[in-house]
Each structure stands twice: as structure tokens, then as C-alpha cells.
Amino acid sequence: MTHSLTVVAQKPADLSRRLLLVGAAGLAACGLRKSRGFRGYALVANAGGRTVAAVDLEAFVLARQIGMEAAPGAIVPHPRRPAAYVLIPETGTVCEIDALKLDVVRKRRLGAPALTMLLSPDKQSLWVLRQRALVRLETNHLRIAQVIPLPGAASSFDLGADARAAVTFPADGRLALVRLDTGTVEHLVDTGAGPSLVRFRGDGKQVLAGTADHSLTIFDTASGQVVVRLPMPVEPAHACFDTAGGQMFVTGPGMDVVVIVYPFQTEVGETILAGRAPAGMAVSGSFGYLFVANPQSDSITVLDIDTRKLVAAVAVGQEPRQILITPDNQYALVLNWRSGNMAVIRNAAFTARRYRTNPAPLFTMVPVGLQPAAAAVVAVP
Numbered sequence: 001m002t003h004s005l006t007v008v009a010q011k012p013a014d015l016s017r018r019l020l021l022v023g024a025a026g027l028a029a030c031g032l033r034k035s036r037g038f039r040g041y042a043l044v045a046n047a048g049g050r051t052v053a054a055v056d057l058e059a060f061v062l063a064r065q066i067g068m069e070a071a072p073g074a075i076v077p078h079p080r081r082p083a084a085y086v087l088i089p090e091t092g093t094v095c096e097i098d099a100l101k102l103d104v105v106r107k108r109r110l111g112a113p114a115l116t117m118l119l120s121p122d123k124q125s126l127w128v129l130r131q132r133a134l135v136r137l138e139t140n141h142l143r144i145a146q147v148i149p150l151p152g153a154a155s156s157f158d159l160g161a162d163a164r165a166a167v168t169f170p171a172d173g174r175l176a177l178v179r180l181d182t183g184t185v186e187h188l189v190d191t192g193a194g195p196s197l198v199r200f201r202g203d204g205k206q207v208l209a210g211t212a213d214h215s216l217t218i219f220d221t222a223s224g225q226v227v228v229r230l231p232m233p234v235e236p237a238h239a240c241f242d243t244a245g246g247q248m249f250v251t252g253p254g255m256d257v258v259v260i261v262y263p264f265q266t267e268v269g270e271t272i273l274a275g276r277a278p279a280g281m282a283v284s285g286s287f288g289y290l291f292v293a294n295p296q297s298d299s300i301t302v303l304d305i306d307t308r309k310l311v312a313a314v315a316v317g318q319e320p321r322q323i324l325i326t327p328d329n330q331y332a333l334v335l336n337w338r339s340g341n342m343a344v345i346r347n348a349a350f351t352a353r354r355y356r357t358n359p360a361p362l363f364t365m366v367p368v369g370l371q372p373a374a375a376a377v378v379a380v381p
Contacts, residue, residue: 038377040378040380041054041377041378042057042377043066043084043099045072046369047073047370047371048369049370052072052097061366062366064102065369066102066104068095068104069091070091070093071090073374074118075374076126076376077378078378082378082379084097084099085097094107108142112130115155116129118157123139124138127165127180130154131150131153132150134146135147136180146180150167150178151185152172152174153171154167155168158198158207160207161202161203162204163181164200167198168191171194173190174190177219189224191209191211192211193215195211196210197209198210205220206219206263206266207219210232210235210250210252213235216229216236217230218266232250232254234253236252238251239251240283242283243285247269249261249290251279256277257271257274258281270308277295277296279292280322287348288305289302289350290302290304293323293334298316298318298336299313299320300313300332314345317338317365319336321373322334322335324375327379331345337371338371342366
């Protein structure tokens with residue numbers, strides 16, 4: 001099978017006509033506009049401090065700074081209650097924050113430092129990755145229910161729909177496929193160069209592993225066998241899927257592009273210019289937009305997923321790294337690492353094309369704390 005890459009680019013003159021960079025000059029006017037916000041909070045982990053900022057998404061103001069015992073990392077919203085779980089990597093502690101009280105109501109110490117945390121597909125468990133173990137916590141009481149030893153120093157993982165986990169071991173150039181129901185390492189596969197990214201396909205039947213040699217290898221989950229190894233123009237570092245799971249968007253060092261991969265066809269599609277050094281991404285499903293962070297240019301790029309065309313570029317703050325979309329798809333929230341604030345973007349403004357004459361997309365900026373690194377949106381009744 002032959003896989004070709006096509007870079008969809010615009011000429012400089014076209015870019016100058018189509019690229020709208022919304023600057024800070026319009027913030028005052030934007031902030032005065034009334035808008036119906038989201039009833040809930042954005043809980044933002046400040047890696048440079050020991051707090052989780054609670055931002056009221058109806059008033060778009062900082063409601064509270066919640067103190068932590070050390071720098072917080074991953075945040076996962078509770079699947080049923082107005083609450084969220086926060087991982088403290090340094091101490092290996094998982095905290096539950098009540099979004100009504102805006103305070104920590106429960107803690108569980110794992111006894112060792114931890115790397116990251118994910119909610120299981122069935123939403124019954126939290127899985128925490130330690131360097132040499134996977135730990136399962138029950139969501140109701142944060143009780144430790146299972147510990148699975150790992151055969152090396154892990155760095156990242158993903159969870160599949162069929163009770164499996166894929167865990168990367170960059171120093172060994174390997175990937176482990178773990179059966180979560182039995183707690184066993186089912187396959188230990190060689191990825192060649194150190195794996196930098198791992199994601200399950202939506203149905204869990206295949207695993208996509210990006211590696212430092214600018215390739216994306218697709219493995220069969222059940223057998224651990226290589227299905228195909230795809231050359232990439234970037235070193236895969238960030239990835240997200242469209243709402244149907246049929247397209248995977250990948251960014252990383254190497255080129256200023258987003259690479260589109262079709263996981264069910266096991267092939268690479270086109271590559272699209274996406275600003276300078278594109279990094280973290282998020283998809284707004286109802287609007288069909290892909291939001292791409294550009295840390296080096298202090299902006300985000302907005303692409304139309306269907307047409308593959310540039311919608312806009314928006315100045316958002318210093319060194320944006322992470323983007324998340326509110327559950328109602330109305331707002332994109334951008335975490336600015338160096339300026340310590342969160343930009344709020346009104347997604348409908350792009351569709352209405354109001355931004356052509358009025359700086360409406362950048363709705364407001366909210367200070368959140370030192371080095372915001374992760375966030376979760378929690379709805380409240």
C-alpha cells in the first residue's frame with residue numbers, strides 16, 4: 001500500500017486576506033458584551049503553584065483558588081456528580097473536588113509518585129499511571145481496587161473500549177497491551193524508536209502509536225501484530241479525534257501542520273498548515289471546528305474540519321498549550337502557560353462571521369494562576 005502526503009497550503013496573499021488575528025485591543029469591548037454562559041466551572045490545575053482555580057463560566061470570573069498539597073496535574077470530571085478528580089503527581093495523591101462547595105472533600109494516597117490519570121470507558125473507575133504500575137480506583141469512594149505491575153518505566157497510556165490499556169515505555173522502545181480485567185500484560189511489542197504518543201481507535205480493536213522517528217504504527221489489539229507503519233511529516237506529540245472517531249488529528253515537531261489520519265482505513269490523508277509550531281488541539285463537534293494551539297505565536301488557529309480551510313487565527317495570551325470545549329460546544333477555553341490566564345472564545349462568532357468587523361471571538365480573559373497545565377469543565381445544577 002502506498003501512502004502519500006499532501007500539504008494543503010495557501011499563498012501569502014491569500015493568507016493575508018483570510019487570516020484574521022484578533023488582538024488584545026478588542027478585549028475591553030468584548031468583555032462588556034453580555035453572553036449566556038455555561039452553568040458550571042472550569043477547574044484549572046496550576047502547575048507552577050499549588051492551587052486549582054475555579055472559574056465561574058456563567059460570570060466568567062475567578063470564583064476561588066483551591067489549595068493543593070503540591071502542584072496539581074491531570075483533572076478528570078466526575079461522570080455523574082458535580083465534582084472532579086485532581087491528580088497530585090509528586091505525592092501520588094488523588095483528590096476529589098466538590099464543585100458546589102469548591103473544596104476538596106476526599107483524598108486517596110497511592111504510596112508513590114504518579115504520572116497521569118484517565119477515566120475508564122465505562123465510567124466506573126479511575127486508572128492512575130505510576131512509573132511501574134497501573135492503579136484502579138473506584139469512582140464512588142476512591143478505594144484502591146486493583147494494582148497491575150508493569151514491565152518497565154512507563155510514561156503514558158490510553159484506555160480502550162474492550163477493557164484493555166496501552167502503555168508506552170520510551171526508554172525501551174516498547175508498548176505494552178494490558179488486559180485490565182485479568183491484570184495481565186497480554187503483549188509487549190517493539191515500536192522501534194521510543195513511543196511518544198499512544199491512542200486506541202474508537203472501537204478498541206487497534207492501537208495507534210506515534211514514535212520519535214516520525215512514524216505512526218498501527219497495532220492489532222488482540223494479537224499485538226503490526227497492521228501498518230505510516231511515515232509522518234512530524235514526530236507525533238499531540239492527537240485528538242473528530243466526534244465520530246473517523247479522523248485523528250496529529251501535531252508535533254517537524255512541520256507547522258496538522259496531519260489527518262484515517263484510523264479505520266489505516267492511512268494518512270492530507271496535512272494542513274496550522275500556524276506556527278502547532279501543539280494541543282480540541283474539536284468543537286456542533287460547529288465542526290478544530291482548534292489548534294500555537295504556543296510560539298501566542299495564538300490559536302481555527303480550522304474547518306469539513307472544508308480543511310482556515311477559519312481564523314486568534315491572539316489569546318502568552319504560550320497557549322491546552323484547549324478544551326465546554327459541554328454545550330459554545331465556548332473554547334484556552335490555557336495560557338506563560339501569562340497565567342484562560343482565554344474564552346465564543347465559537348458561534350466564527351459561524352456568524354461577526355469577527356470580520358467586530359473582535360467577537362475572543363470573549364474575555366480570566367486570570368487563573370501560575371502555569372495552567374490542565375483543566376476540566378464541571379456542570380452544576
